[in-house]
Amino acid sequence: MRTHLLHREDPYLRQFEATVTAVGDQTLELDTTAFYARGGGQLGDQGRLGGHRVLDTVKSEDGLRVVHRMEWDGAPPAPGDRLTGEVDWERRYPMMRLHSAQHLLWIALTDTYGPGQQDRGGEISPQKARLDVAWEAPERPDPAALTARLEALVAADLPIERYATDTEGERWEWAIAEHPPIPCGGTHVRSTGETGPLAVSVKGKGRGTVRLTVSPAG
Numbered sequence: 254m255r256t257h258l259l260h261r262e263d264p265y266l267r268q269f270e271a272t273v274t275a276v277g278d279q280t281l282e283l284d285t286t287a288f289y290a291r292g293g294g295q296l297g298d299q300g301r302l303g304g305h306r307v308l309d310t311v312k313s314e315d316g317l318r319v320v321h322r323m324e325w326d327g328a329p330p331a332p333g334d335r336l337t338g339e340v341d342w343e344r345r346y347p348m349m350r351l352h353s354a355q356h357l358l359w360i361a362l363t364d365t366y367g368p369g370q371q372d373r374g375g376e377i378s379p380q381k382a383r384l385d386v387a388w389e390a391p392e393r394p395d396p397a398a399l400t401a402r403l404e405a406l407v408a409a410d411l412p413i414e415r416y417a418t419d420t421e422g423e424r425w426e427w428a429i430a431e432h433p434p435i436p437c438g439g440t441h442v443r444s445t446g447e448t449g450p451l452a453v454s455v456k457g458k459g460r461g462t463v464r465l466t467v468s469p470a471g
Contacts, residue, residue: 256319257285261422264349264415264440267342273334281305281321281330282313287340290319295352295377295439298345303336305329345440347379351467353413353427353441354403354448355382358467360432361402361453362386366394373462377439381468388463399453399465410446 254274259266271283281302288310291297297310306324313320323329330336355377362384363370371387388394411429418424418436427441428434442448450470458464 254284255317256283258319259285259287260289260440261417261425261438263287264442266340268337268339270335270337273330273332273336275332276329279323279325281323282318283321283336283338286310286319286321287338288319288321289345289440293437293439294355294375294382295348296379298340300339300341302338303330303334307338307341344379347469348377349440349442350448350469351379351382352377352437352439353445354451354467355384356427356435356437356441357403357406357429357445357448357451358382358384358399358453358465359435360406360429361399362394362465365398365402381466384465384467385458385462386465387461389461393455393457393463394465396453396455399455400451400470403451403453403467406445407448407451408446410444412444413441415441 259269266287269287271285274284275282288298290310290312292312300307302321305326307321308324309322311320355375373385373387375384414428415425418426425438426434427437429445451467452470454466456464
């Protein structure tokens with residue numbers, strides 16, 4: 254059975270109730286969850302379920318279910334039990350802001366250096382987000398120019414749209430005004446201004462690739 258993803262409907266949801274569908278040695282599955290399973294570069298959520306600690310959240314092998322990796326505090330629950338879940342908001346919210354900031358960094362890159370850049374992956378943690386990009390030019394992207402473009406996008410406080418692109422709601426896009434949409438099913442903030450002030454660093458990652466990192470400024 255596919256897990257119903259509450260964060261798709263409301264990424265700001267912190268508490269919820271759900272029914273246990275499966276229990277492993279150190280894992281728990283639910284009929285519905287607000288925990289984000291690791292994917293798209295964003296780390297999985299942590300928090301608590303029924304008083305037990307959630308150490309990580311990942312997808313099942315078939316990609317249909319969310320698996321909560323647990324640390325039991327006493328006897329684990331049983332299938333059919335109703336539990337209250339609470340997402341670790343102090344960890345999740347910075348990742349929401351930085352996941353949106355990572356997409357803004359991509360927009361800043363294409364605005365500054367033109368379209369046609371090639372994304373080679375990235376990662377979003379509570380402290381920073383990185384973006385690896387194919388880069389053959391002798392000079393690396395200018396972090397000051399990228400930071401300045403980010404500042405303009407943040408100051409504009411543009412609404413961030415999230416919407417499903419298929420009838421089952423499994424594929425999503427992220428978009429702001431006057432820019433092409435970016436495929437992404439991660440959790441995001443409501444506007445560019447909510448990311449807060451940002452700073453960019455740039456370094457080489459190997460032949461033909463540069464690593465752009467965005468983090469909160471100050």
